[in-house]
Amino acid sequence: MDDNGREIGIRNSRDSLMTLADLNLVDKFLFDEAMEDKEIYQAFVSIILENEIELLEKPETEKELRISPQLRQVRLDVISMDKEKNLYYTEMQKKNTGNLIRRSRYYQAQLDVSLLEPGSTDFNLLNDSCFILIAPFDLFGKGLFRYTFEGTCRECPELKLKDGAVRVFINLKGKNREDFSQEFLDFMKYIMDTSNQMAESVVSSRIKKIHEKIKKIRNSEKMGVKFMQRWEELAYARQDGVAEGLELGKEQGVEQGIRHGIEILLSTCSDLGISRETTYAKLKEKLQLTDVKTEEYMKLFWKNDNMMQS
Numbered sequence: 001m002d003d004n005g006r007e008i009g010i011r012n013s014r015d016s017l018m019t020l021a022d023l024n025l026v027d028k029f030l031f032d033e034a035m036e037d038k039e040i041y042q043a044f045v046s047i048i049l050e051n052e053i054e055l056l057e058k059p060e061t062e063k064e065l066r067i068s069p070q071l072r073q074v075r076l077d078v079i080s081m082d083k084e085k086n087l088y089y090t091e092m093q094k095k096n097t098g099n100l101i102r103r104s105r106y107y108q109a110q111l112d113v114s115l116l117e118p119g120s121t122d123f124n125l126l127n128d129s130c131f132i133l134i135a136p137f138d139l140f141g142k143g144l145f146r147y148t149f150e151g152t153c154r155e156c157p158e159l160k161l162k163d164g165a166v167r168v169f170i171n172l173k174g175k176n177r178e179d180f181s182q183e184f185l186d187f188m189k190y191i192m193d194t195s196n197q198m199a200e201s202v203v204s205s206r207i208k209k210i211h212e213k214i215k216k217i218r219n220s221e222k223m224g225v226k227f228m229q230r231w232e233e234l235a236y237a238r239q240d241g242v243a244e245g246l247e248l249g250k251e252q253g254v255e256q257g258i259r260h261g262i263e264i265l266l267s268t269c270s271d272l273g274i275s276r277e278t279t280y281a282k283l284k285e286k287l288q289l290t291d292v293k294t295e296e297y298m299k300l301f302w303k304n305d306n307m308m309q310s
Contacts, residue, residue: 024194035078043206087129128164145174
């Protein structure tokens with residue numbers, strides 16, 4: 001409830017209420033809020049890597065890195081350091097943007113540049129780092145839950161580069177269950193289904209501890225207001241984008257403008273977990289399309305999106 005006694009949430013075009021309770025850990029807002037807690041992020045990384053990690057400091061969320069005003073900034077979801085001064089930075093990525101592998105390379109490079117003081121000549125001072133990207137789709141198509149990349153020699157595969165840089169990609173829908181602990185497998189499900197029922201069904205004390213944090217966030221009035229504000233900021237930005245798309249249509253052809261508007265609208269709906277039916281209604285309303293035309297564009301989008309995430 002807010003100060004006026006109203007339930008905190010977002011109403012979609014069908015007047016159903018979207019609240020924090022509708023979010024799972026795979027959703028960026030809930031993930032960032034939960035991972036601000038040192039013990040929670042420590043448990044999270046330990047389960048993901050199946051290795052006991054002991055963090056030295058409180059994680060930072062939404063951390064921006066920009067090494068020069070002329071260069072593109074990066075924003076890391078969560079970053080922290082363990083007692084051996086190893087860095088762990090984690091991205092929760094719900095949608096396949098088609099550039100995630102090279103994006104991980106850029107993120108790791110930006111982080112490395114930020115680790116040395118100006119004028120430093122000893123590159124051995126660079127911390128070891130582990131970039132972890134978690135997604136509900138398989139970037140590499142091999143059906144694995146976890147893909148770990150370290151530098152190896154093409155001519156001599158057993159020779160490791162040992163430069164301290166590791167990249168880990170987690171596929172929440174992997175199939176090689178026999179290679180992982182039950183805790184890891186339960187956690188893959190929990191990230192996608194962050195419900196009381198799911199948390200009660202697992203044995204892992206670490207997953208249960210993470211869920212206690214999730215429940216506190218969901219029950220927090222302050223977090224509810226923050227979520228609503230974040231949603232509205234995103235919605236307004238997207239609406240501005242739709243207007244730009246329609247304007248583009250006038251200048252460069254109606255079809256191109258409409259398609260630009262569609263991409264923006266459907267991207268918003270996808271980010272917020274809105275159903276296909278509600279998305280259809282939003283699309284038709286915003287762009288004033290006929291049923292036939294709306295369905296035509298919906299089929300085009302969903303086909304491309306499914307292909308991208310397969």
